[in-house]
Amino acid sequence: MKITAESVYADVARIREAAPLVHNITNYVVMNTTANALLALGASPVMAHAEEEVEEMTGIAGALVINIGTLSRLWVAAMFRAVRRAGELEIPLILDPVGAGATSYRTRTCRDLIEYAPPAIIRGNASEIMALTGQGTQTKGVDSADPSAAALEAARRLNEETGGAVCVSGEVDYIVDGEGVIRIENGHPMMGKVTGLGCTATALCGAFAAVNRSFQEATAGAMAVMGIAGEIAAEHAEGPGSLQVAFLDALFCFSEEDLKGRLRIGVGS
Amino acid sequence: MKITAESVYADVARIREAAPLVHNITNYVVMNTTANALLALGASPVMAHAEEEVEEMTGIAGALVINIGTLSRLWVAAMFRAVRRAGELEIPLILDPVGAGATSYRTRTCRDLIEYAPPAIIRGNASEIMALTGQGTQTKGVDSADPSAAALEAARRLNEETGGAVCVSGEVDYIVDGEGVIRIENGHPMMGKVTGLGCTATALCGAFAAVNRSFQEATAGAMAVMGIAGEIAAEHAEGPGSLQVAFLDALFCFSEEDLKGRLRIGVGS
Amino acid sequence: MKITAESVYADVARIREAAPLVHNITNYVVMNTTANALLALGASPVMAHAEEEVEEMTGIAGALVINIGTLSRLWVAAMFRAVRRAGELEIPLILDPVGAGATSYRTRTCRDLIEYAPPAIIRGNASEIMALTGQGTQTKGVDSADPSAAALEAARRLNEETGGAVCVSGEVDYIVDGEGVIRIENGHPMMGKVTGLGCTATALCGAFAAVNRSFQEATAGAMAVMGIAGEIAAEHAEGPGSLQVAFLDALFCFSEEDLKGRLRIGVGS
Numbered sequence: 136m137k138i139t140a141e142s143v144y145a146d147v148a149r150i151r152e153a154a155p156l157v158h159n160i161t162n163y164v165v166m167n168t169t170a171n172a173l174l175a176l177g178a179s180p181v182m183a184h185a186e187e188e189v190e191e192m193t194g195i196a197g198a199l200v201i202n203i204g205t206l207s208r209l210w211v212a213a214m215f216r217a218v219r220r221a222g223e224l225e226i227p228l229i230l231d232p233v234g235a236g237a238t239s240y241r242t243r244t245c246r247d248l249i250e251y252a253p254p255a256i257i258r259g260n261a262s263e264i265m266a267l268t269g270q271g272t273q274t275k276g277v278d279s280a281d282p283s284a285a286a287l288e289a290a291r292r293l294n295e296e297t298g299g300a301v302c303v304s305g306e307v308d309y310i311v312d313g314e315g316v317i318r319i320e321n322g323h324p325m326m327g328k329v330t331g332l333g334c335t336a337t338a339l340c341g342a343f344a345a346v347n348r349s350f351q352e353a354t355a356g357a358m359a360v361m362g363i364a365g366e367i368a369a370e371h372a373e374g375p376g377s378l379q380v381a382f383l384d385a386l387f388c389f390s391e392e393d394l395k396g397r398l399r400i401g402v403g404s
Numbered sequence: 405m406k407i408t409a410e411s412v413y414a415d416v417a418r419i420r421e422a423a424p425l426v427h428n429i430t431n432y433v434v435m436n437t438t439a440n441a442l443l444a445l446g447a448s449p450v451m452a453h454a455e456e457e458v459e460e461m462t463g464i465a466g467a468l469v470i471n472i473g474t475l476s477r478l479w480v481a482a483m484f485r486a487v488r489r490a491g492e493l494e495i496p497l498i499l500d501p502v503g504a505g506a507t508s509y510r511t512r513t514c515r516d517l518i519e520y521a522p523p524a525i526i527r528g529n530a531s532e533i534m535a536l537t538g539q540g541t542q543t544k545g546v547d548s549a550d551p552s553a554a555a556l557e558a559a560r561r562l563n564e565e566t567g568g569a570v571c572v573s574g575e576v577d578y579i580v581d582g583e584g585v586i587r588i589e590n591g592h593p594m595m596g597k598v599t600g601l602g603c604t605a606t607a608l609c610g611a612f613a614a615v616n617r618s619f620q621e622a623t624a625g626a627m628a629v630m631g632i633a634g635e636i637a638a639e640h641a642e643g644p645g646s647l648q649v650a651f652l653d654a655l656f657c658f659s660e661e662d663l664k665g666r667l668r669i670g671v672g673s
Numbered sequence: 674m675k676i677t678a679e680s681v682y683a684d685v686a687r688i689r690e691a692a693p694l695v696h697n698i699t700n701y702v703v704m705n706t707t708a709n710a711l712l713a714l715g716a717s718p719v720m721a722h723a724e725e726e727v728e729e730m731t732g733i734a735g736a737l738v739i740n741i742g743t744l745s746r747l748w749v750a751a752m753f754r755a756v757r758r759a760g761e762l763e764i765p766l767i768l769d770p771v772g773a774g775a776t777s778y779r780t781r782t783c784r785d786l787i788e789y790a791p792p793a794i795i796r797g798n799a800s801e802i803m804a805l806t807g808q809g810t811q812t813k814g815v816d817s818a819d820p821s822a823a824a825l826e827a828a829r830r831l832n833e834e835t836g837g838a839v840c841v842s843g844e845v846d847y848i849v850d851g852e853g854v855i856r857i858e859n860g861h862p863m864m865g866k867v868t869g870l871g872c873t874a875t876a877l878c879g880a881f882a883a884v885n886r887s888f889q890e891a892t893a894g895a896m897a898v899m900g901i902a903g904e905i906a907a908e909h910a911e912g913p914g915s916l917q918v919a920f921l922d923a924l925f926c927f928s929e930e931d932l933k934g935r936l937r938i939g940v941g942s
Binding site for chain 3: 433437506507644645648
Binding site for chain 3: 163166167170171174175180181182183184185187188191192195209379380381382383384385386387388
C-alpha cells in the first residue's frame with residue numbers, strides 16, 4: 136500500500152514549503168473558515184469570483200476549488216471561465232457539489248461543470264455524489280442494508296466519466312479511482328456540528344493536489360489530515376465552537392507523529 | 405402561564421430530534437455564525453439565495469428566515485419568490501429587519517415584504533421595529549422616560565397588521581402577539597459586542613417555529629435559549645471572541661437544567 | 674515625537690466613548706471578523722454595498738472603509754458612489770488594495786478609485802502598495818538588499834499623489850505622510866496565519882480616523898493596537914484558531930497599560 140503516514144506527511148511538508156496558491160470560488164458561508172484552514176496548514180488561499188479576473192487568478196494558482204454552496208448566475212459564469220482556464224493550464228480542478236440533489240439548479244450546474252471540464256477530484260457526501268449520477272430520487276426509500284454501496288457505485292461511475300478521484304465522505308471516507316478504493320477512517324462525530332468542515336476538506340484537497348498529481352493520494356491525504364485534526368480538536372473541545380478553534384490549531388501544529396499515531400487507512404470498500 | 409422551562413425544553417428536544425431544515429436568505433456577515441448556531445442547537449441550516457432555486461429550497465424547509473442585513477437588488481427579488489412559496493406551503497416566515505430606519509432602502513424593502521407576505525415572526529431591536537411602523541424619525545429626540553414604550557406600541561401595531569408574533573429585543577426581550585406581551589430577561593451585556601447575535605436569535609426563531617406553530621411560544625423559547633446560552637458563555641469568556649466560541653458550545657450542550665435554573669420570564673410590559 | 678502610548682490610548686478612549694459608525698464595503702471573507710474587531714474595540718460597524726443605499730449609509734458614518742478583496746462589477750459601482758459621497762461630506766476614506774498586482778482588475782480598480790477620490794489612508798502590504806504605483810512587475814526579481822525600500826518609495830509617491838497617509842504593513846509597519854515616516858514594530862508572526870488580519874487593520878484605521886483627523890496618527894494608532902493585541906493574543910494561543918479568539922478578547926480588554934508596556938514606535942525608514 137503506497138499511502139502511509141510518511142507519504143501523507145511528505146505532502147504536508149511540501150505544502151508548508153511551497154505554500155501553493157489555492158484559488159477558491161466558493162460559498163459565502165465557509166469562505167472565512169476554509170481560508171483559515173488553508174493558511175493554518177501552510178497553503179495560500181485566495182478567493183476571487185469576478186468574471187473580470189478569475190482567469191487571471193486561476194492562471195497563477197496551483198489548484199482551483201469550485202464549491203457551489205451559495206450559487207447564483209454570475210458566479211456560475213465565472214466558474215466556467217475559471218475551469219476552462221484551469222484545463223488549458225493543467226491546473227487541478229476540485230469540485231464540491233454542495234447540496235446537489237436538493238435543488239435542480241445545483242444538480243444541473245454540477246453536471247454542466249463536470250461535462251465541460253472533468254474535475255481531478257470530486258468530494259461530496261453520499262447523497263450529493265449519487266445526485267451527480269442521477270440516482271438521487273431512485274435511491275431514496277430503497278431499503279439497502281448498506282446505503283454506501285449505492286454511493287460507491289455512483290463514485291465509480293463518476294470516476295469512469297471524469298478519470299479523476301471521487302471521494303464519498305462520511306463516517307468513513309471512500310476515495311475511488313481507477314486503481315480501486317481507499318478508505319480513511321479518521322474523524323469525530325462532532326465535526327458534523329461545525330458548518331463548512333466538508334467544504335474545508337475539499338479546500339484541503341486543493342492544497343494537496345497542488346503538490347501531488349496522484350489525485351487519489353492527494354485526496355486520501357487531505358481526508359486523513361482533516362479527520363486527524365478533527366480527532367485532536369475533539370479531545371480539547373467542549374462543543375462545536377471550541378472544536379472549530381482547536382481544529383485550526385491542530386492543522387497549524389500538525390506533525391508526522393499525529394499521522395503515525397492516528398492514521399486509519401484501508402483498501403477496498 | 406404556559407411558557408415554562410419544561411415547555412421550552414420540549415421544543416429544544418423536538419428540534420434535536422427532527423433537525424428541521426431552516427432556509428436562510430441572510431446577510432454575508434452572519435451566514436457562518438448563524439449556520440453554526442442552528443447546527444449546534446440541532447437544526448439543519450441551509451443558505452440559498454439564487455432566484456433559480458429559492459422556491460425549491462423553501463419548499464423542502466421547515467421555516468424560512470429572511471434577514472436584510474446586506475441587501476441588494478437580486479437578493480430582494482429572491483426574497484419575494486421565497487416568501488411567496490413559504491406562504492403557499494404555510495411554512496413559517498421569520499423576518500429580521502436589520503438596519504431598518506438606517507436607510508430608506510432597508511425600511512422600504514421590509515415594508516414591501518411585510519405587506520406582500522405577513523411574517524409569522526418579526527424580531528428586531530427597538531429602533532428597527534419602530535422604523536417598520538414609520539416611527540423612526542418621530543421618536544428620535546423625544547424624551548421618554550421609557551423608550552421601550554414607543555417600541556412596544558410599534559410592535560403591537562405590527563402584530564395587528566401581520567397577525568404574527570413581534571419581538572423587540574434588547575436588555576429585556578418583549579414578545580408581542582394578540583394574547584399580550586411576554587418578557588424574557590435572560591442574556592448578558594457582552595453579547596452586544598459579538599456581531600450577529602441578533603441575527604442568530606432570529607435564525608433560532610426559525611428552528612423553534614419549525615417545531616411549534618404557536619409563534620409567540622416559539623419566539624419566547626428562542627430568545628430564552630439565546631439569552632441563557634449567552635449567560636453560560638459569559639461565565640467562561642474573557643471577551644467577545646471567547647464568548648462567541650463558548651456560546652456555540654453552550655447551545656450544543658444545552659440542557660433542561662440550564663433552563664430550569666436560569667429562565668427569567670414574565671408577562672406584560 | 675507626538676505619537677505616544679498616551680496619545681494612542683486617548684484615541685482608543687474616544688472610539689469607546691463615541692462608538693463611531695464605520696461603513697465598510699469589504700470582502701466576503703473578512704466581513705464577520707472585521708465587524709467583530711470593530712465591535713470589540715468599541716466602534717459600530719456596518720456593512721452595506723447596494724447602490725440603492727450606500728450613499729445614505731456613508732452619509733451617517735464617521736468613516737468609509739473600501740476593501741477590494743472579493744470585487745465584482747456591482748460592488749465597484751457602489752464603491753464609487755460611496756467614495757463620492759464621503760468626499761462631499763469630508764468623511765475619511767480608507768482603502769485596502771487587497772491583491773492589487775495579482776490581477777489587472779484589482780490594480781485598475783484601485784487606481785481608478787484613488788484618482789476619483791484620494792483616500793485619507795491607504796494600507797496594504799509591500800507588493801500591493803508597489804502595484805498601485807505601477808512597480809509590481811519591475812521590482813520582481815530585482816535583487817535588493819532591502820525590499821522595503823522600493824515599497825517605501827511607492828508609499829511616498831502615493832502620499833504625494835493623494836495627500837493622505839500610506840501604510841506599508843509587514844513585520845514592521847511603515848506609515849508615510851508628508852511629515853515623514855513612522856515605524857510600528859509591534860505584532861507577532863502567527864498573525865499572518867489568520868485570514869483577514871490585514872483587512873482588520875484597515876477597518877481599525879477607519880475607527881481611528883473617525884476620531885482623529887491627523888491620519889498618520891490615526892493609522893499609527895490602529896497599527897499599534899493591532900500589533901499589541903496580536904502579541905497579547907499570541908501569548909495565549911496554541912495556533913491561529915485560538916489566536917483569532919484571543920485577539921478579539923485583547924481588543925475588548927485593551928488598556929493604556931498594554932500600550933505603555935508594549936508600544937514599539939520609531940521615526941524614519
